Amino acid sequence: xxxxxxxxxxxxxxxxxxxxxxxxxxxxxxxxxxxxxxxxxxxxxxxxxxxxxxxxxxxxxxxxxxxxxxxxxxxxxxxxxx
Numbered sequence: 496x497x498x499x500x501x502x503x504x505x506x507x508x509x510x511x512x513x514x515x516x517x518x519x520x521x522x523x524x525x526x527x528x529x530x531x532x533x534x535x536x537x538x539x540x541x542x543x544x545x546x547x548x549x550x551x552x553x554x555x556x557x558x559x560x561x562x563x564x565x566x567x568x569x570x571x572x573x574x575x576x577x
Contacts (some may be wrong), residue, residue, distance in 0.1 A: 500540040508535030 510533030518526025541558060544551035 496543060499555060503536055504540045507539075509532045509533070510536060 510529045512533075514526040514528070514533055515532030516526070517529060544555055544558070548555060
């Protein structure tokens, strides 16, 4: 499993980017599936690294910061949409 973490993570990022582009160009209903699958693929390495904290401590701290920034941006976007 450890050998394939980077490939799974990269596939998730690519699908997420494709979903965002499709959502912008064709509509949200078409871009939601690739985004959802990409997020699920990104969840696999995240959970694996979370359960092996000592080995991936530095990367986990970076993930936590990135996730907090994304949550903050989403929250600000929701406030702005009102």
